[in-house]
Amino acid sequence: MIEVRxxxxxxxxxxxxxxxxxxxxPGVVTxxxxxxxxxxxxxxxxxxxLDRPDAGEVRIDGRPYRDHARPMRTVGxxxxxxxxxxxxSARRHLQWMAAATGLPAxxxxxxxELVGLTAVAGKRAGTFSLGMAQRLGIAGALLGDPPVLMFDEPVNGLDPEGIRWIRTLMQGLAAEGRTVFVSSHLLSEMALTATELVVIGRGRLISHGPTAAFVDGASGSSVLVRSPAITDLVPVVQxxxxxxxxxxSGGARVTxxxxxxxxxxxxxxxxxxxELTQVRGSLEEAFMQITGGDVEFTAGGPPPRPPVPGAPAPGPAGTHRSEVQR
Incomplete structure (x- = not known):
């Protein structure tokens, strides 16, 4: 377990x-x-x-990282x-790491073999693509067979097969009872991988809990309706x-x-x-809704949406904030 206080x-x-x-x-991907x-x-x-906090503390399995005698066997x-x-070479790099922590070569x-790099084990790491370098980094994290694992943007540079592989790997590690903590900007992948989420903005905690609860609470759900008389239905619904x-699709979403x-x-x-379908929000929608006010850099808002058939005309320009600024 990782405890941040x-x-x-x-x-x-x-x-x-x-x-x-x-x-x-432990036991879930966060x-x-x-x-x-x-x-x-x-x-x-x-x-x-690696950086000392000005205040607060972090404990990994009950102790600060520096107090673990062989930290690579506790945290990867x-x-x-x-x-x-x-x-x-990839092999020499990992053997050097193994020797430093008392592991067999x-x-x-x-x-x-676990990360799929056996065929290039003798090649210089400097010749590796970003995707291969990611796999080598993951191999280093797994070297000490630790109960706690942390990955910062591990899918960068991976192709679709590699992304699926690491998703399966992380879920398998969590199923073994390990603590798996992973950051990523690939929200569609996080929606498939993570059972729980820690969401922060400008250094502050925004949300902490199950992924499903975050999506439902932030983005809500809507009903997709399609009808040959959609222009008649819209004012009735409003x-x-x-x-x-x-x-x-030519229909309408009703919230x-x-x-x-x-x-x-x-x-x-x-x-x-x-058609009449209940549609659940996405992690991306929920993330944008919750963190829109905490982005460091913002661009212009999205192009205006097409009018809803039968809906009243929008108000004067400037009466609504853009999606990015919410």
């Missing part, structure tokens, strides 16, 4: 991490999310005692895939107090209503429906 770190005038508190439990500049990498470095981490001497070949937005409610409204108005 009141963690605070300032770099001159910049407060990188602000009184951050959370736990990462995703670590936040916009660029949110403090994720700084937090991970403080967990590993991938923070920088390119942290390898370019002229060392044969362990290097075991983890190389009159009942529900929000309506257009859908690329705040159930499929039963929309079906009953359509039936009462004598309107034929071709």
């Amino acid at each position: 009141g963690l605070t770190k300032r770099y001159r005038s910049t407060l990188a991490v602000d009184d951050l508190t959370f736990e990462v439990r 995703g670590f999310l936040g916009p660029n500049g949110a403090g994720k990498s700084t937090t991970m470095r403080m967990v590993l005692d 981490a991938l923070l920088d895939a390119k942290w390898v001497h370019p002229n060392r 044969t362990r290097a070949d075991e983890v190389l 009159a009942a107090g529900f929000g309506v937005t257009p859908d690329p 705040g209503a159930s499929t039963e409610q929309i079906g009953e409204l359509a039936a009462a108005a004598g309107i034929v429906l071709h």
Whole structure:
């Protein structure tokens, strides 16, 4: 288990991490999310005692990282895939790491096979692609067979097969009862991989809990409705107090209503429906909704949405904030 309590770190005038508190439990994959500049990498470095916090503490299995006699056998981490001497072979690099922590040299070949690098074990690491370097970094994290694992952006540079492989790997490690903590900007992948989430923005905790609860609580759900008489249905639905937005399918998304409610409204108005589906929000939608005010850099808002058939005209420009600024 990783326990973070009141963690605070300032770099001159910049407060990188602000009184951050959370736990990462064993047995599940915990995703670590936040916009660029949110403090994720700084937090991970403080967990590993690479940066000293100004306040607060981190305990790994009950003790600070520095108090573990053989930390590689307790925590395996991938923070920088390119942290390898370019002229060392993959095998020599891992054998050097193994020797430093009292592991047998044969362990290097075991983890190389696990990550699919046996065929290039003798090649210089400096010739590796980013995807191969990621696999080598993961091999280094697994070298000591640790109960706690941390990965910072582990899918960078991986092809679809590699992304699927690491998803399966992390879920398998968690199923063995290990603590797996992973940061990523690939939200679609995190939705498939992580059971729990820690979400931060500007160094502060925004959310901590199950992935499903985060998505449902932030993005909510909607009802997709398609009808040959959609222009007649929209004002009926709006009159009942529900929000309506257009859908690329030619239908409409209704928020705040159930499929039963929309079906009953359509039936009462004598309107034929071709589709009525409850649609759950996505992790990306939930993330943007929750962290929109904590992004470090923002671009212009998205192009205006097409009008909903039958909906009133929008108000004057400037009356609504862009999606990025919410």
